[in-house]
Amino acid sequence: MTPADLAALALTIKAWGRELGFDEVRITDVDLAHREAGFLDWLAKGYHGEMDYMASHGLKRARPAELVPGTVRIISVRMPYLPSTTSPDWREQEEARLAEPGAAVISLYARGRDYHKVLRARLQQLATRIGNETGPFGYRVFTDSAPVMEVALAEKAGLGWRGKHTLLLHREAGSMFFLGELFTDLALPSDIPTTAHCGQCRSCIDVCPTQAIVAPYELDARRCISYLTIELKGSIPLELRPLIGNRVYGCDDCQTACPWNKFAQASGLDDFDVRHGLDSAMLVDLMGWSEEQFLRNTEGSAIRRIGHERWLRNLAVGLGNAAAGILCGDAAMLAALKNRSSHPSELVREHVAWALMQHGVLA
Incomplete structure (x- = not known):
């Protein structure tokens, strides 16, 4: 050509x-x-x-x-x-969900x-x-x-x-x-890069719950909540669990804090519309999903990749962190945790025991 x-x-x-x-x-x-x-x-x-x-x-x-x-x-x-x-005030809505300790916060990209x-x-x-x-x-x-x-x-x-x-x-x-x-292998004409426009802004760095952005443009994935809840296969480090809050799959904090995301666009595809109420789900309800329900409700979803075991691990951390507020000792939360206290997985049992301890209950 x-x-x-x-x-x-x-x-x-x-x-x-x-x-x-x-x-x-x-x-x-x-x-x-x-x-x-x-x-x-x-x-x-x-x-x-x-x-x-x-x-x-x-x-x-x-x-x-x-x-x-x-x-x-x-x-x-x-x-x-x-x-x-998505409504124009979606960032405020996401922040409100994070402030609701009983809510299960799932990264926006994974809800469809x-x-x-x-x-x-x-x-x-x-x-x-x-x-x-x-x-x-x-x-x-x-x-x-x-x-x-x-x-x-x-x-x-x-x-x-x-x-x-x-x-x-x-x-x-x-x-x-x-x-x-x-x-x-087609030698098409190349486009030119654009310019950067972050300036002196540090919003994403300052808002990160675990301070995973160790310097501008440098991420320590080992501290990132997305890594901890999705990529990490084993036990979540004790010192990082309280910082995860009620985030059970991924984290959007650095994006919701970014001023440029006031211009974020909604998708024109229904593929990314919310499934199974994952934008309003509660920790207790999701903790009750059997493995069969988990597989059924995450069919065709990115969430399925972590499996039911890590799903329960993440939810246990969220339920444990809910003890830091008015939900400490909440009967429904304690019941949800105790129902998993004898789970076959050692990973699940460990995180459930930790969560119960946050509520002042020995497993």
Whole structure:
């Protein structure tokens, strides 16, 4: 294809992407050499915790052409995920939920359908359309599913800038969106990066309950509540449990505090609409889910990946933290915990015993 043909194709790809539900589609080359030293330093500090997959592929994460030989361009996309019913004061509503000790707070992105499935399917549709236009071409689709430096690629493509919380930010969309990539051997014209607009703001750093953002643009995942409730497979460190509060799957604090998220966009897809009342669920009710109920109610959801055991672990921590307020010794909470005190899992029993102790009850 001639440069003119490739330029025209790039414009068509962006139009197709918008038709498929992506708010924006941009293109970049594969050179991430400027990110390699920082990534190696992050690994050397052990900030990745138990996420061994972050290190297992070495520098392939920063070298797309080594990960997928033949790749010369990355088509980077973003898709908003706030539910279609989201109100303008959604940030205030989320803060109110956090202040309600009996509430079970689940990260906004996980209340609907698993984003991996949604983005992967639509990126595949985009690739199919491209192939219909160009004939067979080399490509591979990614969405938080392989050793890909998504934020670095999206930043270089011009989808936004890397905020101090390490997430991507956009002036007209905040950070409440998913990223996805289509690696390709088509030499499409590259877009240019945008400028950063965090300035002197420290809102995300100051609000983090566990102070996981150890410096601007530097996250110690081992302290991050999203890591603790999702990635960590074992026992949650005792010193961090009280800081988790009633967050049982993920954490949005650094995003709700970010001034740019007043511009966050609701999704136009019903895939991300809330399922099973997860925006208003209570700790006691979720603790009562049997494994069968958990699997049924999380079918097609990102939550299912942690399994019922870690689900109960997280809920036990939330119920234990509720003892710090007027719910200390609450009969319904104590009953919910005692019902799990003889659970087959040692992990669950340990966290339930800890929670009961917070209520002044010996397991």
